[in-house]
Amino acid sequence: MDIRFSGSRSGTAPLTWGQRAIWDAIRKTAPDDHYFNFGRVLAVPRRARPLTVTRAAEILGVLVERHESLRTRLSAGLNTGLETSVGTGPGAASSSRVPAQAGGQDGGAEPAQVLGTAGSIPLTVSRDDPERLMEELSATPFDYAGEWPLRVGLVVAEDETVTHIVLVFCHLAADGLGAEVAITDLRLLLLRGAVPGPTPPSPLDLARWQRSEPGLRVARIAAEHWEREYRRIPPTMFDRRVAAPEGPPIWRAHLVSRALDLAVQRIAAVYGTSTSTVLLAASSVLVCSVTGHEVCAMLPIVGNRFRQDAAQAVTTLSQEGLFVLDVGGRSFAEVLRAAKPAALRAYRSAYHDPGDRDRLTERVSRDRGTRVHPYCCFNDMRFIDRVDASHDERTVRTAMEETTLTWPLSQDQLNCRFCLHVTGEGGGLGVSLTADTRYLPKEAMERYLRDLESLLVEAAFHETLEPVG
Structure with a gap:
């Protein structure tokens, strides 16, 4: 039928x-x-x-x-x-x-x-x-x-x-x-x-x-952000091949952690922001730790449904924004404070004309003498954001014993080198890392996800988190 x-x-x-x-x-x-x-x-x-x-x-x-x-x-x-x-x-x-x-x-x-x-x-x-x-x-x-x-x-x-x-x-x-x-x-x-x-x-x-004057004006503002930041970020976050692949070069590690879920909820409640911004900040800190860069450039996937007439559209509106965060020499609390306005700038930049982005990428790459592209993505796929400061340390640390990590996917091709996906799971928060193992080997992928959990559990109870404003 x-x-x-x-x-x-x-x-x-x-x-x-x-x-x-x-x-x-x-x-x-x-x-x-x-x-x-x-x-x-x-x-x-x-x-x-x-x-x-x-x-x-x-x-x-x-x-x-x-x-x-x-x-x-x-x-x-x-x-x-x-x-x-x-x-x-x-x-x-x-x-x-x-x-x-x-x-x-x-x-x-x-x-x-x-x-x-x-x-x-x-x-x-x-x-x-x-x-x-x-x-x-x-x-x-x-x-x-x-x-x-x-x-x-x-x-x-x-x-x-x-x-x-x-x-x-x-x-x-x-x-x-x-x-x-x-x-x-x-x-x-x-x-x-x-x-x-x-x-x-x-x-x-x-x-x-998008081809009307209001649409073109939105595109111009976004393009200005991309060009300004592309002139100061590391050309590529994962810029060195460090290993030969074992089998297909692209692998995915999937961590499910109730402890991570509770810790992120607590941090977001205390700090007065979203759990997505907390995860974006922590992810950036660890990317810099792995790569040695002091500035992290990450491409968050943004829904772009802020226009009322497009909120109920069945189409693909999501695009990459450009999130840039200075990490070097800062405590995690300081990084969190900087992440909130940086995230807002990234969300505004996501509604852009890819043609503009291609042209400015070519221009800036030519001016800098090297190809500029972060190859580092973040996609929070949840639809509900829950914050709660009441979770106690003993409950969170005990929940770490329930954390699981699996390897559900491998393939030959991907248009990125590092892609972090966040999902809501029955057993807690799901964080998937899909990466090119020539730049981030499988053991480093697992260590990254474990470190993400540890960083946020520690920050939930042992960082001085001061709300903005």
Whole structure:
């Protein structure tokens, strides 16, 4: 069975800033670009049961009609215009996968986004575990020109009614927050048959705004920050190959720590900031410790949903900001105080035109006589921030005995050398470090994560943390 949809318009446009950013990452990671696929599982609400496969397919079709990003593919053709064109036809798309080298300054013509009006998405029906089904649907790269950017699976019970709906997104169509909007809307469609409120803006609409005078003004301000900081940061945070890889060079270490979760909550409450800023500051301290630099340049992934009209958009708005922190000679408390305004500057810089960033990177690299790129990323993927100063030292230190560390991933290609991901886990805080082991060997990766836990547990009870203001 397929999910059939028929929207109200079609059109082509240049890529949005968010699409350009993730496309650049995708093409640099191919053929391992399935790395960027991600999914969500929705248990069918009790009030929406029994749900047949046919009815589920109808509701999913309505979801795709509402959110145009879910029926937007790439064209491998040359993008020559700046204005969005909108029509009523079906919107043609290539049937072959866009090659990884296409697009961006290093690979020729940048593809355009193509919105289709009508079509169908294959539906996988399974009795498998929903998490396992999500892994299977995520395991292969999307055909960015020939495949719709959404894969869907239904888990059915013995009576053939649907118990879980699995959505797997191409990162060109949605980021983590956009996926949450899609899941919320899907739940409403299951329960009420409709989603209240106006239709949120689509990538076509965003591409038009980003090329308007207000959009260009935002881009100019962001570009000024990037160029100013690029002229003073270390050209690259991980600048020396220190080992030969054992097998695939890219590995991921995943630490789950309740002690880290409690310690970070306490520090954030005392300091009067977010747990994300605390983790960003501590991560920067340890990056400088590992690399020997006194200034840390890190690229936090920022949601960019501060504009009211874009808050409920299912699209990819997340981009890298530039976080720069002077670490050398400072206590952790002093680093924390400096991290708060540095984080705000980084968040503002994230909503930028990647074309501007490419041009200024080339200019500054030429002026400095070396390539400038941090190759050091931070991505807090949580949606809820909890702070609590009441956690006592004995409880936190005892919880360290429960900490686990696993190695869930290895692959050949990645567009970065050091990527830290933060997630909420059932057993505490999850921190994943994906790194190029030629620059940070596996034993150093494990030591980094253990040191991160130790640093923050010590800071929670033995640093003089003074709130700002």
